[in-house]
Structure formats: structure tokens, C-alpha cells
Amino acid sequence: MMVKPGEEDLWFLPGPPEEEPDFLPPLPRAEPDERAQVAKWQQAQAAEALHLAQTAARFGALDERLRRGPEGWRHRLALFEASGLSWLSGDRISPDRLGLWQAMRVSAAGDDTAALQRTAWAFRRLSGGPGPGADIAGFLGRHDAPGEDPLSDRIAGWNAIMKTASALHPIVRACFAFHLWRMAGIGPEGDVLEGAVIAARMSAGEGQGGALFAPVLMSGAGGLRGGGEPQERLHRWLQAVDQGVLRAMRHLDQLDQWESDARSRAKSLSGRTPPRLIEVFRSWPLVTAPLAEELSGASRAAVQRNIAWFEAKNLVQEVTGQGRFRVWRASLSGAA
Template structure:
């Protein structure tokens, strides 16, 4: 029996109208998941860097060549500062380190003044309600700027990251950092320090957004092959412009060299004033007897801000003797009181008056 043509045509039409046989637009597939999105890569770049690390420092080598004259000028001045500190008293280096650490704390947001930092370092004294973590953070910077090994092969030891062992992710990041720094060994120490500072935020080793560790590493790295006089280049004595990011490597290096150059000049002038002040102070105390006056001179030489408890701790004499001698120093215009208060007073050497 032959099929009815009308029935065959109707069946074919029904089959063509079936939603399972024809092509369907994307708007009709609302119930299906969309295409997979590209995952955000949160891994730090250094441990996953290409084996050719030298490609990352090519721009800095070109910047070093372009700024050769300015670099030579900064290097000569740093050599003069290094020799000056090597021949000078130990207190000079400590004073510059304390001043630099205090300035760095303001840059990182901790805002620790020199007198507060001095009290914490010498006596572990802090004010009521004061942020102890901020003091410890800044005191770490002071210790690293004052002495000890620099940030060489043992960057974990320099930072105090002793827990970085085995499969710890920090171990891989430190290994990546060491590889980059080894590739950058051909750069001048001052240029290498600038490169390290701007690379540090991408290393994933320190706390996010914290610039203090990177600045301390760069400052110590800038000393290079010094004679153990100047352990760091004073970057912040002329302001924080040298640490500003942005721009090509040559622009960053220009700002860095200017900060190093101006910072060294200010440090040298400061040491000149301090030397003249000490000569005047020792001449003034000749008529005096006792051990307290010369010890106070050493304290004011080493510490930019001095309180009575700090002077008592460092000189080893009684509080009454300290206050009596500081009052005499103040009457001779050798020291200045900076708070204007009757209690919790702070003094500094009157460098301008002694100049």
C-alpha cells in the first residue's frame, strides 16, 4: 500500500519544525554555562621568570650608560662620605642611621620620631597606647642600617625570614630574587640598588604595600664595596623624591641619583656642623670636673634627640646629675629643648649655634 502523499508531507514538515533538529541561536541556550573565563594569575613574577634574567635588566644597563656622568659624581661623593665615617667616631654612623630609619618610618606610614625610636632602641620604652609593632618595624630598619651583614646571598637572614625552608612558597620567591640580583651584578652598586628597590614590590617576599624593607635593602646595597664607613647611602635626607615610582628606568635612575647626591651632601654638612659643635662643647666644659659632661657630649653626638631617661641610661649617672648638666649645657647654648613643655622634655645639640 502506497503512503498518502499528504501524510508524508505533513510528517516531513513536523520533523523540520522539531526544536531538536534545527539550528538554535545562542540566546535560546540560556540554561547552559557560558565559556570559561580566563583565571586571574596571582602568582608573583619572580619565581616564574624566564631563565634569561638578563633581559629584565637590559633597560637598566642602558640607563646606567646614559647617566654615567651623574653616576660617577654620586659615587665620588659616596666615597668621600665613606672615608669620613670610617675615620670619624662611631656615633656619627649611628646618628645617620637613626635619622634615616626615622624618615623611612614616615614614608611607610609608621611615623616614628627620632626620640621615640631612640628610647625604644636603648630602653624598650614606648608611650601608653603607642603602636609597638610600628616601633619594632622601624627598630629593625635601624639595626640593619647601623651594622651587620648586608643583603647578599642570605636575603632571608637579612629580613629575618628564617621560616623559609623546603616547600615554603617564600623559598621559591627568594630563589627568584637571588637569580635576578645575580644577573644584575654587572650594574654599579648604586644603579643596582635602584633596580632592586623598584623590583622589590613585585617579588612577593615582603608585606604588600610596605616600602620600608625594600628601601632598607636598596640603601644597604648602594654601599657596594665600601670600606665599612658608610653602610648605606642616605636617600631620605633630601626628601622622598628618589623613591617615587613610574617612568622608564632612566627616569627612575635620574631621580635616584639626585636623591643620593643631595642626601650625601646634606649628610656631609651635618657631620661638619656636628664636628664643630663637639669642638665648641669640649672647649666649654674644660672648667668643669666630673665624668658627666664629656659623656653627655658623646650622647648628643650619637643621638639626634635626647631625653633625660635616655641620657641617664647611656651615661650611667643619676637622673639628677643628668638634668643638672643638661641645664648647664642649655644655658651655654650647646643644646636646645624642642618640645617647649615642662615635662617629658627632649633636647638636641644646638648645631647652628655651635657653628
Template sequence: MKAQDLKKNNELESPFAFPNEDSAPSEGDLWFLPAPIEEGADTLPPGPRAEQPLAQNSAAWAQAEAGQAAHLARVAGRFGALDDRLQRGPNGWRHRLALMEVAELSWYVGPRISPDRLALWLALRLSAAQDTPQTLARMGWAVRRLTAGAGPLEDLATFLDRRDPEDAVTAGETFAGRAQAWRKAMAAGADLHPITQACMGFHLWRLAGLGPKGDSVEAAVTAVRIAASEGRGALFTPLMLGGADALRATGAPPVRLTRWLDSMEQAVLSAMRHLEELEAWEMRAEQTLKRTSGRTPPALRDVFVEWPLVSAPMAQTLTGSSRAAVQRNLNRMEAVGLIREVTGQGRFRMWTARV
């Protein structure tokens, strides 16, 4: 075969050779090639969306509330039962629930203060080596705001104990200006249920610039106080006892409200179960200690109702009794099974009620 014939055969057998223009593929068949770039096309990734004005968020939250009407009514009913129980119970119940709520909140925001360390700080101003005074002071502020004082909607600056510096001139840069914008947004949602209004206020907190990113202590404390604004016995609505899922700032208002209601319902149920067990323990302690003389046994019983964990110095300070009387009654209560020691140490021991 001639060299010229071989050359022709190779050209015809090549998969990339087209003997004539009619057999050449069209541009539509070349699917693997990139599409031509249009002139003036925006190929940049999308940037951050502009946030809606705070006052315009109330309509979206009203629509979310309408979609969760049945769930909201169930949660409100459960909180009403808790509010009635707290109204008829001793003040120590509110303080105990506040300590538990703040301890759970601390696990979400980062410091992770256990109830015993928080109790030592509040009662004796004692702190562990790993605890900073600033962190304990913030958690102590949260406990105080959940147990006493006016609500945040009356005077937000007093509730947060925050003031503007003297060199702050621009209204947008001052705390008073940001707080006014937040209160205006909350006033736009005044027709919402307090639980829905609390959820809205929590998620508008960062948009109003009232707190740094990642710090939700003030926002969470403010929200649970707003949720219980119509309560008579409860100053706040438990939330963190049901998990930290409610504080996730993702999703549309209906999704956020659903998570809020789920966590609040679980928290209220947990608080109710805890109070039932605590009330049964209190009755058992009263029957067991009625034959003992002195004022220390009933005072110690009230201390264990109010505080989840108690040390001997704490009991001495809170009851006003002598160290010997406190230690003697602690040993007696432990012997009859009313309390138990939780540290397992010979020194710096802590006791809790055996509920």
C-alpha cells in the same frame, strides 16, 4: 495661496528636507554620526600588562645606567667622600645617621616615628600611647640593619629575619623561592654599579613578591645597604634624607634611576653638612668640658654625638652614671650653650646638641 502650494514651500524650506536624491548629503558629510561597529572589534579597555621575568630587567637597567653615567659618577664621588669621613669618625656618627634615615623612612611608609620616640624605644623600650610595639619593632629592626650585620646579598633570609612556615610546600609560595628569584635577578645585574643595582633591587622587590604592597621598609633598607656594599666606613647610603621621591614606583627604568640619583645626592649632601656641624660641636664640647672632672662629661658628649635627642633616663642608662651626676652635667652643658631642651616641659624633658 492654495494649501497645496503652502505644503510644497514648507517642504522646500525645511533644513532637513531634500527635494531630490542628488542634493542629499553623503555619508562622509554626516560627521556627527558614530562610525559603524566592525565585526569582531575589541572594544574592551586594555587589561594589565604581563610583567617581564625578573632576570630580563637587567638589560633595561644597564641601558638606564649608561644614560645617567655622568650623574652616577657624581653621586658615587659624593658618597665616597662621606664614606671616608665615616671611616675616620666615631661609630656614633653611623648610629646617628641611621636614626635620621629611619625616622625619615617612617614618614613615607605611614607610622611616622619621630627621632625622639625612636630613641626612647631603642634605648629604654619606652613607647608613646599612639605607637604600637609592632611599628616600633619594625623601625628598630631597620636601625639595627643599618648599623651592623652582614649585607642582604650574602643571606637575605638572615638579613630580613624571615623564615618559611612548616606547611609551605610549593616553591612559588615560599619565601625561599621568591628570595631565590630575586637573587637570580640581582645576579643578572652584577655588572651594574652598586647604586644602580640597589635601585633595580628596590623596584624588583614587589615583583618578586617579597613584601606586601605599600610596605617599603624592608625593600628600602635592603637597597641602601646594597648601594654601600663597596664602602669601608658607611654601611648604608643615605637616601630618605633627600626626600621620598626615589621610592616612587612609576616610570621606566631611566626615570626611576634619575629620581633615585637625585634623592641620593641630596641625602649625601645633607649627611655631610650634618657631620661637619656635629664635628664642630664635638670639638667645642671637648674644649668646654676639659676642665670638668669625672667620667660623666665625656660620656655625655659621646651620647649626644650618637643620639639626636637624649633624655635623662636615656643618658643614665647609656653612660652608666648616677641620676644625680647625669642631671648635674646636663644642667651644666645647657648653661654653657652646648645643648638645649626641646620640649619646654618640667617633666619628661629631652635635650639635643646645639650644633
């Protein structure tokens, strides 16, 4: 194309499309185009306002229920969520395998140790402890590798754009963070695990030290996959939250029903050990004899005798299939 005399001095004219800022790393600061992207998410939030309000109310109800429940409930739900994420990332770690690895570093023959370690990292980050905050690299447990683009630069770029999205509702901001994470190139290519965990922990707001149960955001695969405009992505994300909350509530209902049934059937037993063991199995997803002994305050013999009775009554189930270092869980009707 011919350039008219003097056009090279018209510096105020916009450059060609390929020169416009995009989301490629290192994303050093929020450019005008990036702020426009945030504006699209603000529009999506407004369009989904009713759905968002309903989802936030359900999420709050679950959060309150967990606040009133034992700590082990969060461990239970986090096991299921970390396991679900492992299937999305291709590792396919079941809750039982993950629980055994986390509690005792027990793995079956042929298990992929690296996959177990990745999923165990997700479980630990989802079940509690400090959130990502400003130290994303520390939260991830990763640091700059020689010969690669500095991880710190990519994280700084992601943080810069996330700062422009600070006015979004925490659930919407978590959705935006997840999709931005993949474009920023921080995690392994094609992997959803790290970005999903970061988004889950962000979902309840920055100042709470980690939501009591943010991981329900990850329960629906539809919330993590597929492209589309921000409103489409947010709609799928909210549906995933709804499904996750319902699944978590159903699991807690099953625990309540199991406890009621167990207490009714254990009335014939004497002593303080049976009701204390019921509380242990209600609270913790996987129980060993030493853990039951510690939490119940009963002797090892009393613990083993009562667990054997529970197992005979189909109230608990042994999950290792071995004679030593055995592990049990409550037998929940219809549990995942």
C-alpha cells in the same frame, strides 16, 4: 583566526604576548626577557654615567668621613633614615621616638608598638651588622607562612635575576633591586620598608659587610616613588642619593660646630668630665645618665651635675619630658 595546515608543527614560532615571561613570582630563573630588562638598566647606567660618577664621589667622601668619625655618627644618621622610611611606609615615627624605643623600649601613650618595631628593625639593619647576603629571609626575620606561596621561592627568583645584574655599579644595582623587589612580591603589598633597606645595604657592594652609611640612598622620597623607564628611575634615585649625602654632611657639620661651641663654653669648668661628656653627646644621638656614666668614666653625681650645666646653657635638650629615666640630646642649630 584560521590555522593553516601544518602551522601547529611550527614550534619555533614565538608564542602569543601573554605567554612571554614576566616578573611575576616565583621567578625561578633569569629568562631572556628578564635579561633584556637588565640590559635596559645597563643602558640607563651608561646614559647617567656622569651623574653616577659625581654621586659616587660624594658618597665616597661621606663614607670616608664616617670611617674617621665615632661609631655613634652612623647611629645618628641611621635614626634619621629609618624615621624617613617610616613616613614613606605610613608609620610616621620620629627620630626621637625611635631612639627612645631602641635604647629603652620607651613609647608614648597611643604609640603603635608594631610600627615602632618595624622602624626599629630598619634602624638596626641600616646602622650596621651583616648585610643581606644569601640569607635574605634571615635578614628580614621572616620565614615561609602556612597557606602562602613559599617565601623561599620568591626570594630565589629575585636572587636569580639579581645575579644577572651583578655587573651594574652598586648604586645602580641597588636601584634595580628596589624596583624588582616590589614586582617579586616578597614584601607586604604597598610597603617600601624592606625593599628600601635591602637596596640601601646593597649600595656599597656585597663584600663590605654593609656600607658604613648606605642609608643615604633612601633620603629622597623621589628615589622610591614613581614609575617610568629605567633611566628615569635611576635619575631620580641618583638625585635622592645626592640629597641624602648633602643632608648627612650638613648634620655632621652641625655636630662639629656644636662640639667647638661646647668646648669653648665649657672651658670654665674643671675636671675631665665636661670634655668627655662633650664627646659622648657629639657621638651618640640620645644619651641617658647611665650611658654617659659608662662612656665618660665619671661618677653618676659628676655626670648629672655637668649635664644639668649643659642643659642650663642650652647645649643639650631633655627629650622625654619626665622626671625619671631622662634622656638628652645635643642641641644642634637647625638639626632635623
